[in-house]
Amino acid sequence: MEQFIKLYESVYRDLYRFACYYLGNTQDAEDAVSEAVLKAYESFHQLRKPEAFRSWIFTILVNQCKKVLVKRSARGTMELLEEPSYTPKMCDSVITGELMASLSEEERQIISLVVFGGYKGAEIARIMNCKHSTIRSRYRRALKKLEKQILEQEVRHEK
DSSP, X not given: XXXXXXXXXXXXXXXHHHHHHHHSOHHHHHHHHHHHHHHHHHTGGXXXXXXXXXXXXXXXXXXXXXXXXXHHHHHTOOXXXXXXXXXXXXXXXXXXXXXXXXXXXXXXXXXXXXXXXOOOHHHHHHHHTSOHHHHHHHHHHHHHHHHHHHHHHHHHHHO
């Protein structure tokens, strides 16, 4: 238990940030993180290498976030994405809820794993169970979308 708590303390902020931007809703993010942490705790004994904890718990969280999105669409009432009340300092000027909402679910996931999880392409490919080259191209495409959105916002503010 003590080891789990220690490892969890090193990632809990990043888990919440990731879920918040991935889901676009603070309530859903809190619920997803809570569920992911509970599942991680219950199966912590299966983790062979403590140094793999971060990747392992993020994988659990990604799966939990996907479940939340499936439940939303099953209800047939996709809630409007709200800007999170918790905004990380590193993203104040660039990545806002509005910008992230302009990305597809998969693009949000990749950007969030890079920005909040600190993952590299190969690690994201393992988490998302796809090719590294696919992650690289989707990451570049998402960045281009964000860049375009930012430039459009700057042009609007100049007028």
